Amino acid sequence: MKSAHKTSRLPRRVVITGTGAYVPDRVLTNADLERMVDTTDEWIVTRSGIRERRIARDNEATSDMAAEAARRALAAAGVAPEAVELIIVGTVTPDMPFPNTACFVQNLIGAHKAVCFDIEAACSGFLYGVETARQFIASGSIHTALVIGAEKLSCITDWQDRATCVLFGDGAGAVVLSAGPEERGILSTVMGSDGRLTDLLQLPGGGSRYPTSANTLEKRLHYMKMTGREVFKHAVRAMSDAAAAALNQCGMTVADVACIVPHQANMRIIEAIRERLEAPPEKVYVNLEKYGNMSAASIPVALDEAARSGRIRKGDVVLLVGFGGGFTWGAMVLRW
Ligand code: ACO
Numbered sequence: 001m002k003s004a005h006k007t008s009r010l011p012r013r014v015v016i017t018g019t020g021a022y023v024p025d026r027v028l029t030n031a032d033l034e035r036m037v038d039t040t041d042e043w044i045v046t047r048s049g050i051r052e053r054r055i056a057r058d059n060e061a062t063s064d065m066a067a068e069a070a071r072r073a074l075a076a077a078g079v080a081p082e083a084v085e086l087i088i089v090g091t092v093t094p095d096m097p098f099p100n101t102a103c104f105v106q107n108l109i110g111a112h113k114a115v116c117f118d119i120e121a122a123c124s125g126f127l128y129g130v131e132t133a134r135q136f137i138a139s140g141s142i143h144t145a146l147v148i149g150a151e152k153l154s155c156i157t158d159w160q161d162r163a164t165c166v167l168f169g170d171g172a173g174a175v176v177l178s179a180g181p182e183e184r185g186i187l188s189t190v191m192g193s194d195g196r197l198t199d200l201l202q203l204p205g206g207g208s209r210y211p212t213s214a215n216t217l218e219k220r221l222h223y224m225k226m227t228g229r230e231v232f233k234h235a236v237r238a239m240s241d242a243a244a245a246a247l248n249q250c251g252m253t254v255a256d257v258a259c260i261v262p263h264q265a266n267m268r269i270i271e272a273i274r275e276r277l278e279a280p281p282e283k284v285y286v287n288l289e290k291y292g293n294m295s296a297a298s299i300p301v302a303l304d305e306a307a308r309s310g311r312i313r314k315g316d317v318v319l320l321v322g323f324g325g326g327f328t329w330g331a332m333v334l335r336w
Helices: 030-034 041-048 062-077 101-109 122-138 195-200 214-218 228-249 267-277 295-308
Strands: 006-008 014-022 027-029 052-054 086-090 115-119 144-152 170-179 185-193 259-262 317-324 328-335
Touching: 014 062, 014 122, 014 295, 027 030, 030 041, 041 267, 052 170, 062 086, 062 101, 062 144, 062 170, 062 295, 086 101, 086 122, 101 115, 101 144, 115 122, 122 144, 122 170, 122 185, 122 295, 122 317, 122 328, 144 295, 170 295, 185 228, 195 228, 228 267, 228 317, 228 328, 259 267, 259 295, 295 317
Parallel strands: 086 115, 086 144, 259 317
Antiparallel strands: 006 185, 014 170, 014 185, 027 052, 144 170, 185 328, 317 328
């Protein structure tokens, strides 16, 4: 994939001071899916590694999940909602086309002094959001930001398409970012996009290209479409290249990294990246067997689990890497 990585040198250190996550209670297992489409637990596990995923309630919107993850991250950071100056939500499943989901979250958590907007970079949305917030903080224009990845993918999943419906789930993860001491925080960021490949993974209907009509509904254009094999190839290449570039940018190698938190799309993608990076399996944090692919929520939910379980400890070097529709991708190295 030939597209220039956007890299940034980092003047003022920006630290993750708290993490939080929320997943709905409702569990959809592979056995449940066997009763819905022509598939098997064995196919899903061997092709993806996923065993179950969470599905939001009908009346539970993306902002509801995002707000709960945000409350938990703020509590972990010891930051009051009024101290938040910026809220960014990465999502492809906003509550509505507008207002943005971050504004709904602002109201739900009472962060009335924050500036709010969403970032749509599919599964890379959280990393894009963190880098955007980092730049606000590094430039000195704000001190504290909340970045959330949140998705209700169950409402854009075609439950008649076995090739996609087995892969996705709902949830939200959040981090609080603040200016911090020099020895910790985000050390390097690499981001990239390739708009030549928009057709490989998309939700075509309901926007200005194909406004919702009886015809778009009949053609099921309001559900995600994916060319799985192609996505797989590009995801492996882009994520391993971005991870290597982010490490190189801050003068580190995989040997310096305590924990790699990749986007949780598919176990085989994660394995292929791990092999390319020559990282031992114990360095890679994986939770996709429980949640499936939660798009922008996958990395922050995994990061929260890794941090709370002690898998990541203060001073550890952590590598985050993601890839999604667009295509978009990114990698970030930070010292916890
Ligand atoms: N159950 C049983 N059979 C299935 C299922 C299913 N759920 N889905 C597809 N099949 C069948 C296909 O119909 C096909 O049958 P055929 O050979 O008779 O035509 C066969 O299985 C093989 O299908 P492929 O799509 O070629 O299977 P592949 O090995 O490529 O695996 C998968 C499919 C898991 C989607 C894989 O391509 C993949 O992981 N791609 C990456 C997709 C991804 O993770 N996207 C997430 C969004 S992007 C991101 O987050 C990185």
